[in-house]
Amino acid sequence: MEKIAVTGIGVVSPSGIGKRQFWANIKSGRSFIKEISRFDALRYPSRIAGQIDDLEKYSHISERLLKKIDAFSHMALVASELALQDAGIDIKNEDPNLMGIFLGNAIGGWLYAETELRDLYLEGREGVSPYMASAWFPAAPQGQVSIYYGIKGFSKTVVADRAGSLMALGYARKVLCKNKLNMILGGGMEAPVSPYALLCCNTYGALSVNNQNPEAVYRPFDRQRSGFVIGEGAGIVVMEGVQRARQRGANILGYISGYGTSCDGVDRINPSSDGKELARAINTALEDAKVNPRDIDYISLDGLAVDIWDDSEINALKIVFGDALPGIPASCPKSMFGNLLGASGALDMIIAILSMEHGLVPPTLNLEDPVAGGIDYVSQQARERKINKCLVISRGRGGINAALVVEKA
Amino acid sequence: MDIKTKVKETLASLLKIKIEELKDGESLSSSIGVDSTEMVESVIALEKEFGVKLDVKEVTKNSTIEEIASSIQCKMTK
Numbered sequence: 001m002e003k004i005a006v007t008g009i010g011v012v013s014p015s016g017i018g019k020r021q022f023w024a025n026i027k028s029g030r031s032f033i034k035e036i037s038r039f040d041a042l043r044y045p046s047r048i049a050g051q052i053d054d055l056e057k058y059s060h061i062s063e064r065l066l067k068k069i070d071a072f073s074h075m076a077l078v079a080s081e082l083a084l085q086d087a088g089i090d091i092k093n094e095d096p097n098l099m100g101i102f103l104g105n106a107i108g109g110w111l112y113a114e115t116e117l118r119d120l121y122l123e124g125r126e127g128v129s130p131y132m133a134s135a136w137f138p139a140a141p142q143g144q145v146s147i148y149y150g151i152k153g154f155s156k157t158v159v160a161d162r163a164g165s166l167m168a169l170g171y172a173r174k175v176l177c178k179n180k181l182n183m184i185l186g187g188g189m190e191a192p193v194s195p196y197a198l199l200c201c202n203t204y205g206a207l208s209v210n211n212q213n214p215e216a217v218y219r220p221f222d223r224q225r226s227g228f229v230i231g232e233g234a235g236i237v238v239m240e241g242v243q244r245a246r247q248r249g250a251n252i253l254g255y256i257s258g259y260g261t262s263c264d265g266v267d268r269i270n271p272s273s274d275g276k277e278l279a280r281a282i283n284t285a286l287e288d289a290k291v292n293p294r295d296i297d298y299i300s301l302d303g304l305a306v307d308i309w310d311d312s313e314i315n316a317l318k319i320v321f322g323d324a325l326p327g328i329p330a331s332c333p334k335s336m337f338g339n340l341l342g343a344s345g346a347l348d349m350i351i352a353i354l355s356m357e358h359g360l361v362p363p364t365l366n367l368e369d370p371v372a373g374g375i376d377y378v379s380q381q382a383r384e385r386k387i388n389k390c391l392v393i394s395r396g397r398g399g400i401n402a403a404l405v406v407e408k409a
Numbered sequence: 410m411d412i413k414t415k416v417k418e419t420l421a422s423l424l425k426i427k428i429e430e431l432k433d434g435e436s437l438s439s440s441i442g443v444d445s446t447e448m449v450e451s452v453i454a455l456e457k458e459f460g461v462k463l464d465v466k467e468v469t470k471n472s473t474i475e476e477i478a479s480s481i482q483c484k485m486t487k
């Protein structure tokens with residue numbers, strides 16, 4: 001399958017809104033994980049997160065629309081606008097039937113749902129907003145983006161736990177390769193910093209409960225790891241065929257050239273410890289991209305900071321890369337802003353593209369004592385390196401594996 | 410305050426729009442492009458505000474502010 005061009009980036013994250021602010025913070029290795037301030041989270045085992053406090057400042061969405069949508073749709077709308085601006089696309093000049101939206105999400109819009117469900121029990125049926133039905137479900141952002149821009153082409157929302165957005169990008173590429181659409185807004189969004197969503201994330205049991213020092217808690221692949229930290233945000237990119245991008249004089253930021261996915265099929269939560277199925281997904285992506293494992297210059301790790309997840313990820317890398325692995329820099333930049341669950345893969349893909357553009361491998365924060373040797377971990381500080389080809393890994397509960405190959409423009 | 414002004418204020422506050430957007434003699438649909446869910450919400454808000462039960466067939470997106478005020482006036486005087 002052919003490469004697809006990425007021509008615009010929209011980021012809404014705890015590390016910044018807009019790609020410049022975001023990249024400045026990523027390359028400086030600054031943590032944005034803090035104690036949750038949106039609500040009283042004192043009684044939760046894990047009460048830290050990557051939280052966005054200034055979305056309104058960057059928002060173009062009217063009060064009239066805001067009251068009808070959840071925060072995850074708001075984030076998707078802002079990220080879409082940033083991506084379209086970055087791509088230099090005036091939507092009025094596009095054929096609406098040939099534009100699509102492919103987004104990933106894991107948990108839906110709980111901030112909206114929680115308050116309305118509370119009102120249902122306190123006030124009865126009439127206390128519930130009529131927008132509840134259209135605000136909470138995982139495909140709501142797809143609908144809102146579609147309505148806002150009048151996009152009418154083939155679109156999809158992928159719900160695959162934390163792997164959702166990377167899978168959405170993979171599917172979007174396939175659709176573009178079939179020439180069914182001219183352009184796709186692809187990526188994902190997640191808003192888990194709400195009381196019930198945080199409760200569910202806590203119940204899952206993989207969050208770190210070490211709340212004392214938020215910035216030092218998320219430590220993927222470190223011997224002192226104690227679980228991950230949630231984050232909220234959206235990462236959306238403009239994707240289009242290479243020929244079309246060139247014809248319209250677009251600034252091509254990078255290419256998506258390969259995609260692979262697999263399922264472990266062993267446990268309802270945990271992955272298979274041997275990493276074989278993840279290795280198969282990675283190999284599928286590399287073959288799809290026609291890229292030799294030795295040609296990969298940077299590996300963006302999933303890095304859940306949970307024993308079985310980190311260990312199986314390392315096992316998969318050893319299967320795929322063999323003796324070439326120690327020569328390939330690898331990192332998990334989400335340690336700086338939290339795991340955006342269903343949006344995490346999209347953020348990682350965006351970071352990979354920015355890393356290639358700037359010739360800089362972003363660091364894994366807090367990785368001081370690696371659990372396993374044989375991997376060139378980039379930790380604490382960014383490292384200069386010419387990067388032409390990246391591998392991005394994203395995984396979800398129950399053993400969902402996704403891998404994407406991204407190449408320099 | 411007359412009923413028409415109160416209807417306008419209720420709808421403007423509910424739908425987060427400026428009161429001037431609700432133009433006299435124009436339907437809610439043509440003046441502010443109200444959608445069906447906003448109509449559900451609007452009817453509930455007007456019922457609460459005026460203490461009357463409104464029929465969804467009487468208050469629709471094609472109703473003008475004057476027609477809505479008139480329906481409420483009738484219910485209140487019954």
